[in-house]
Amino acid sequence: SAVISQKPSRDICQRGTSLTIQCQVDSQVTMMFWYRQQPGQSLTLIATANQGSEATYESGFVIDKFPISRPNLTFSTLTVSNMSPEDSSIYLCSTDGGREIDEQFFGPGTRLTVL
Amino acid sequence: AQSVSQHNHHVILSEAASLELGCNYSYGGTVNLFWYVQYPGQHLQLLLKYFSGDPLVKGIKGFEAEFIKSKFSFNLRKPSVQWSDTAEYFCAVNKGANNLFFGTGTRLTVIP
Numbered sequence: 608s609a610v611i612s613q614k615p616s617r618d619i620c621q622r623g624t625s626l627t628i629q630c631q632v633d634s635q636v637t638m639m640f641w642y643r644q645q646p647g648q649s650l651t652l653i654a655t656a657n658q659g660s661e662a663t664y665e666s667g668f669v670i671d672k673f674p675i676s677r678p679n680l681t682f683s684t685l686t687v688s689n690m691s692p693e694d695s696s697i698y699l700c701s702t703d704g705g706r707e708i709d710e711q712f713f714g715p716g717t718r719l720t721v722l
Numbered sequence: 723a724q725s726v727s728q729h730n731h732h733v734i735l736s737e738a739a740s741l742e743l744g745c746n747y748s749y750g751g752t753v754n755l756f757w758y759v760q761y762p763g764q765h766l767q768l769l770l771k772y773f774s775g776d777p778l779v780k781g782i783k784g785f786e787a788e789f790i791k792s793k794f795s796f797n798l799r800k801p802s803v804q805w806s807d808t809a810e811y812f813c814a815v816n817k818g819a820n821n822l823f824f825g826t827g828t829r830l831t832v833i834p
Contacts, residue, residue, distance in 0.1 A: 611765075640821075640822075647826075648826060649726070649812070649824040649825055649826040649827060650812070650822075650824040651824075652821050652822065652823075655821070665821070699766070701766075710756065710768040710771060711768075711822060713758075713765050713766040713767070714765065715764075715765050716765075
């Protein structure tokens with residue numbers, strides 16, 4: 608299994624600003640994922656982040672809005688850029704724990720409110 | 723559009739009642755199926771998963787789910803719920819990659 612922590616746990620931000628969310632895993636993993644859970648909706652995959660390569664974004668998500676870093680095998684960041692109230696969501700980091708097509712382990716999430 | 727549907731948004735049961743939460747998906751071909759649970763204030767965690775083999779899978783805490791391919795369904799069941807089962811339950815699907823597609827979740831409230 609993998610234990611994941613995220614910072615910050617929650618934040619309230621002003622429109623037009625950016626927030627970087629950090630995700631730390633307690634072991635080295637190949638794949639890390641970023642999800643968004645908007646109020647009353649399901650989790651939606653934003654992008655997949657592999658160490659040493661550019662993140663792969665899902666349809667509807669772009670790098671300019673959600674730049675991702677993956678500097679090593681235990682850490683990743685997601686930045687929510689030029690925020691608007693529509694970006695108010697819970698953002699979750701996950702990893703597959705280094706095993707292919709197996710369960711994913713999730714972080715506690717970051718609750719973002721944009722005013 | 724391809725999707726994962728959970729029909730029950732909020733289920734309220736008394737302790738010892740039986741539980742069945744519906745999950746249907748619209749993806750064709752081979753799929754891997756999951757149920758995740760999120761207890762209040764805790765992380766999402768895996769309850770059970772189906773990749774192949776026996777379509778009736780057993781998970782933690784007495785939960786089980788049955789994969790019915792012809793119905794594109796993967797319903798979650800528990801014969802007797804406890805107050806500690808109060809949580810949000812998410813059905814999820816992937817198609818051989820690691821991208822998980824989630825349903826909207828079902829909130830279960832168990833009344834002591």
